[in-house]
Amino acid sequence: MSNEPAERLTPMGVMILALLREGDMHPYEMVRLMRARRDERPARRVPHRAR
DSSP states (O other): OOOSOOOOOOHHHHHHHHHHHHOOOOHHHHHHHHHHTTOOGGGSOOOOOOO
């Protein structure tokens, strides 16, 4: 174990922990719940750049 400070908990991390507190679920179920609750910001995918 290192003596470095712990990583900061991101907003996405907080959302994931909150969802998992509700019960065990697959990542796809997490995305579905976030969309159903109208919080799609972290569920959107970044478009791929054209080559």
